[in-house]
Each structure stands twice: as structure tokens, then as C-alpha cells.
Amino acid sequence: MEMKRAELLAPAGDLEKLKTAIIYGADAVYIGGEVFGMRSAAKNFSIEDMAEGVEFAHARGKKVYVTVNIIPHNEDFKYLDEYLLELQRIGIDAIIVSDPGVISVAKRVVPEMELHLSTQANTTNFESANFWYNQGIKRVVVAREMSFEEIKEIREKTPDDLEIEAFMHGAMCISYSGRCLISNYMTGREANKGSCAQSCRWQYYLMEEKRPGEYFPIYEDERGTFFFNSKDLCMIEHIPELVESGIMSLKIEGRMKTAYYVATVVRAYRMALDAYYEDPENWKFNPMWMEELKKGSHRHFTTGFYLHKPGTEDQNYESASYVRNYDFIGVVRGHDEETGLAIVEQRNKMSVGEDIEIMAPYKETMYAKILEMYNEDGEPIESAPHPRQIVKMKLDVPVEEDYMLRKPIEEKIDN
Known part of the structure; x- marks a missing residue:
């Protein structure tokens, strides 16, 4: 019997990127509408563009998921019922949620809609995964702060029909599963409503309390220090471990990235995944795949928490810029x-x-x-x-x- 293949899930910040991701090999895309998503700086989708994107994807046997994963306040529920009904009408395959209130509304308003639990819910253990499964969640997007061993244990101790999704490529957040207040404090832009200014990647200095106005640089090199600035996650050298840990959806971060970036990353991982499924036991990493990834804008790469807890080598102290x-x-x-x-x-x-x-x-x-x-x-x-x-x-x-x-x-x- 042929093994069930893991899904290659790509980001799409607009309709062009959605089509590009699917053409270049994604099995599914995740997108944000003009409300309720965690990337308000991305162009995002009108309902009309969403409908066209769904039609394009479904015609090619692919899926479209929509983020409804902000951390909402009371006023955010005013139009949620109407929005969910629109998503159902145009044929969205699943919504990505994080808040119990949103989940409750979705189960009442669109009971047939598939629910995926966002990484914003920071699921890090099998007890939480089972709890969410009992609330009607079909798929859990586990926290980025997980090792292969922890993910395997979640897989072993949860129902077989609960799917596990995990990020395998893209930007890493300095805060736990992206639940951050730095941007809001520094700029008034609320990360938990999709407006993160990435304040963590700025250059910082120290000031001693009895010497106000005297700023002390912390030199890592002549350019200063960016001590909250993680390298980008890249797991293309570890395709077998990803699949064999029980992850069924391999996720690429980057709804704010360009169509070229999406094509570059999706294409490289598509080649690596296809090579694995062609001959799992003899799969070998091809350095060409990494070279292709580096031909798109990127920070230096890390394996995040998958193999070990990140140390100083997983931070980029030199620059907050892309290569x-x-x-x-x-x-x-x-x-x-x-x-x-x-x-x-x-x-x-x-x-x-x-x-x-x-x-x-x-x-x-x-x-x-x-x-x-x-x-x-x-x-x-x-x-x-x-x-x-x-x-x-x-x-x-x-x-x-x-x-x-x-x-x-x-x-x-x-x-």
C-alpha cells in the first residue's frame, strides 16, 4: 500500500502568489482575508480574489486554507458570522483558528467547516492536542518550539485522524509561537492582530540606570548586535525526519514574501519531497536544493528546535537584513x-x-x-x-x- 504523502503547504499573500505556489508544486496554500488574519501588512485577499483562488486551486486538485487566527477583542466578533458564511460559500477547505471564542462561533455558524488550530495556540504537548481534538479540531499546527521527539510522542498519543502540521521553513519569532508584545510596545502595531513591525530585529544598546542618555553598544562586530534576531528555519536537509515524525503538513512561512520567493522555496522542497517518496530508504540530500533556496532572499539558516534547543549559533548577530x-x-x-x-x-x-x-x-x-x-x-x-x-x-x-x-x-x- 502506498504511503500517504505529506502535504506541501505554501504561503500566499495575494492571488498572484497563490497561483505561483500551486504552479510550482504546493499541495495547498494558506491565505488571509482582509480581516481576522495575522498578516495585515500582506496584501491579503478580497472575497472576490479568494473565490478566484479557490477555483484555480480546486481545478488542479489543490486546497486553500484561510487564517482566522487573530487574538480577538469583543468588537472583532461583530462581522465574524457573516465572514465565515462567505468563506463557506466560496468553498474554502479549512480555516486556521486559535481563539476558543472563534472556534465556538465557527462550530455554530459553519459546522461542516474543517478547523485547523493555529500555531498561535502554541500547542506543545499531546494533552493539549487531545483537548483541541475533542473541541472539533481536525489539524493542529504545533508550536515552532518542538523537537522531533516531542512531535513523535504527540503523534503516538493522539487519535490517528488528528493531523499534525508544522513549520519547516521561514522566519523564526523570538517570542513563543509568535505571541509577542514588543511591536505593540515600541510602535503601537499589534503583533497579535497581524501588524508586527518586527521590532525584535532592530539594533539595540544598553543604558545603565544612573547614567541616563549614555548608550552602550554590545559589539558582536563593527556593525553592532541584533540579539533578538533569529536565523531563518530551513529543514530541507531533514525531509525523512520530518515525514517520519508524523507531520502530515509541511508548512512554509512567508505570506508577506514575493511571488519569486514563494516559487523558489516551493520548487526546492517539491523536488526534495518527490525524491524522498520515490525512494524513501535511499533518499540523499542534494546540495542543489539548498543552493536553489539561497537564490531567493533569505537570512542565514537554522534547524530551529527540531534537533536541539537553539543556541548562539542560531542567532544572526550581524545584520537584520536579508541576503x-x-x-x-x-x-x-x-x-x-x-x-x-x-x-x-x-x-x-x-x-x-x-x-x-x-x-x-x-x-x-x-x-x-x-x-x-x-x-x-x-x-x-x-x-x-x-x-x-x-x-x-x-x-x-x-x-x-x-x-x-x-x-x-x-x-x-x-x-
């Missing part, structure tokens, strides 16, 4: 029927004669040269410097719709 080694320069939108040239939507400047890389779903990276470029009027051009400029392009390798073009940045920079 960016590649520019995403364009996405293929189709082909010109008369000339056969690729129609490309520009995302960063590109020029004739440049050597570029082409990223495609379910395929290894291709290498190409831009041979010719034309504007929308068919006039030859040497470069495409304008944001989202539509160009027709001749390359020395064949490309298809939704392929992404990128090029290395000559000198590695932080942004």
Missing part, C-alpha cells in the same frame, strides 16, 4: 503567435546579451542567453529598464508560460 544574491528579472506570460518569441513581464532590468537562469516548475534550473528583445510595438531594444514592462524575447532555450527568469548579482549585497 540577496539573485535578481528576479521576469516571468514568461506566453508566446507571440506570429514570431514565436516569448512574452515576458519585466521585474528587474535585463539586457540583450546577458546570461540568465530560468526557473521552471518540477524541472532543474536552465541556463540561457538573451539573444534579442523587442518592445510591444515590435521595435528592437537593448534593455528593459521599466517596471513590469512587457517585452518579446528570443532566448537560446525554449520556455513556457510561468517560467521565471533571474540573474546573479555580481556582488553579494544585503537589502
Whole structure:
């Protein structure tokens, strides 16, 4: 009997990212509406965009989950019934919840809706998992502060039909499961309602109480210290352990990230997971997958709590910035029927004669040269410097719709 495959779950901050995630290999996506979600800075989805996204996903056998996981106050319940009914109407596959009040309303208003318990509920033990199962929860998103051994024990001591979901890639929060007040205190932006300013990643100094106004830097190097600044979680080298621990949904963080980031990360994990299921006993980590991950914006990587409790090596004391080694320069939108040239939507400047890389779903990276470029009027051009400029392009390798073009940045920079 073929083993049940773990789900690859990707973030989608808007409709373009939803479609990109599914095209590049996600089995499901999680999104936020314009209310009740934990990422208010993301573009998020109108009901109309949600409906289009659900239709796109379901046509390809994929699922869409919606976050309803803020820590709500009384006024937040005013429109919750109506919102849940809208989600049910458009065919959302599950809602991600964290608050008992929201769960109670959901069970009353949309009793057939599948409920997933958010990591915001910080489930770290099997007793809590069983409690939530008895409240009607179908899936528990365990806290990030969990080891493989702890997750295995939860799996062993909970009902078989309670699914376990866990983050395997993306930003790590300095606070327990993201329940943080630093942003609210520093900026008035409430993290628990989706407006985190990531104040923890700022540079800080010490001040001795009897010397007001005298600020003492804590030097890790000449740039200062970022002592609340965790490295990003990355578990691509540990696919067997993830699957064999009983996790049924492997989650990527990043609803505020770009479509290129989503495509890069989903594609790498899709290749790693497919290789595992093709031959679990002989699976070997391919360094190419890690190299692909590093071609998207990222912080340095850590395995978080999975293997051991994080120490100083899991913090990034040098910079709060992302490492960016590649520019995403364009996405293929189709082909010109008369000339056969690729129609490309520009995302960063590109020029004739440049050597570029082409990223495609379910395929290894291709290498190409831009041979010719034309504007929308068919006039030859040497470069495409304008944001989202539509160009027709001749390359020395064949490309298809939704392929992404990128090029290395000559000198590695932080942004």
C-alpha cells in the first residue's frame, strides 16, 4: 500500500502568489482575508480574489486554507458570522483558528467547516492536542518550539485522524509561537492582530540606570548586535525526519514574501519531497536544493528546535537584513503567435546579451542567453529598464508560460 504523502503547504499573500505556489508544486496554500488574519501588512485577499483562488486551486486538485487566527477583542466578533458564511460559500477547505471564542462561533455558524488550530495556540504537548481534538479540531499546527521527539510522542498519543502540521521553513519569532508584545510596545502595531513591525530585529544598546542618555553598544562586530534576531528555519536537509515524525503538513512561512520567493522555496522542497517518496530508504540530500533556496532572499539558516534547543549559533548577530544574491528579472506570460518569441513581464532590468537562469516548475534550473528583445510595438531594444514592462524575447532555450527568469548579482549585497 502506498504511503500517504505529506502535504506541501505554501504561503500566499495575494492571488498572484497563490497561483505561483500551486504552479510550482504546493499541495495547498494558506491565505488571509482582509480581516481576522495575522498578516495585515500582506496584501491579503478580497472575497472576490479568494473565490478566484479557490477555483484555480480546486481545478488542479489543490486546497486553500484561510487564517482566522487573530487574538480577538469583543468588537472583532461583530462581522465574524457573516465572514465565515462567505468563506463557506466560496468553498474554502479549512480555516486556521486559535481563539476558543472563534472556534465556538465557527462550530455554530459553519459546522461542516474543517478547523485547523493555529500555531498561535502554541500547542506543545499531546494533552493539549487531545483537548483541541475533542473541541472539533481536525489539524493542529504545533508550536515552532518542538523537537522531533516531542512531535513523535504527540503523534503516538493522539487519535490517528488528528493531523499534525508544522513549520519547516521561514522566519523564526523570538517570542513563543509568535505571541509577542514588543511591536505593540515600541510602535503601537499589534503583533497579535497581524501588524508586527518586527521590532525584535532592530539594533539595540544598553543604558545603565544612573547614567541616563549614555548608550552602550554590545559589539558582536563593527556593525553592532541584533540579539533578538533569529536565523531563518530551513529543514530541507531533514525531509525523512520530518515525514517520519508524523507531520502530515509541511508548512512554509512567508505570506508577506514575493511571488519569486514563494516559487523558489516551493520548487526546492517539491523536488526534495518527490525524491524522498520515490525512494524513501535511499533518499540523499542534494546540495542543489539548498543552493536553489539561497537564490531567493533569505537570512542565514537554522534547524530551529527540531534537533536541539537553539543556541548562539542560531542567532544572526550581524545584520537584520536579508541576503540577496539573485535578481528576479521576469516571468514568461506566453508566446507571440506570429514570431514565436516569448512574452515576458519585466521585474528587474535585463539586457540583450546577458546570461540568465530560468526557473521552471518540477524541472532543474536552465541556463540561457538573451539573444534579442523587442518592445510591444515590435521595435528592437537593448534593455528593459521599466517596471513590469512587457517585452518579446528570443532566448537560446525554449520556455513556457510561468517560467521565471533571474540573474546573479555580481556582488553579494544585503537589502
